[in-house]
Amino acid sequence: TMNSTGPGRAVAIVYYTFLLISFAVFFYWLGFIVRKLQMRQNTPEKIAVLGKLKIARYVAMTVLLAVILFTGVWQETSAAKAIRMLTNGEAAAYAAEYEERLLLLNNPEITDVVLMPFIHQPAMIYTGDLPGDPEDPTSKKTAQYFGKNSIYVDYSN
Known part of the structure; x- marks a missing residue:
């Protein structure tokens, strides 16, 4: 979205907004399920499910970080470009x-x-x-x- 107008900028804005909203919705639903399970009586089965959901949050964050790091997408972010421009x-x-x-x-x-x-x-x-x-x-x-x-x-x- 840097210094340009037109379709490329619009596509980039929509794409990054989609990513942010997708993860927000994902974590919202994880939190909702965890809350509902916590409000009910804690049986061993529910505690096991609750533990799995907590682990799912960390797995999702790890997957997101891995995708960003290993695909090279982070090198094309505005922050990476700004750091490169400042350091060179x-x-x-x-x-x-x-x-x-x-x-x-x-x-x-x-x-x-x-x-x-x-x-x-x-x-x-x-x-x-x-x-x-x-x-x-x-x-x-x-x-x-x-x-x-x-x-x-x-x-x-």
Whole structure:
């Protein structure tokens, strides 16, 4: 669901919601059955069933964890991607480029700002850049916000 719109995002949201709700319902019913058995008189047979249901909870959690770990799905989660992006320095490099831009944009002596395109574009945090045309409405609004005559990105290099 990262930084995209369209069918892929919708499918991912529905899929992950289905997984969460499925496990919530599963554990709800386990809890319901355990409660009902606890409320009744504890006979040896019922105690044995109760013990099996408690074990079933741990088995279900273990199966879920095993599926996540051994299928490699965890490597494609947003958390894993974010950790990878932070540890390999990509996020820090992007942040440094962003801070350099802010220095130019906030410098009152520079009235016409020509920016270089971002070299580092981490998929999770890079959402796009300004257009290459100073007459583009986005460029004009950005220039107005920063109090500049014009702002654009030079894509010719």
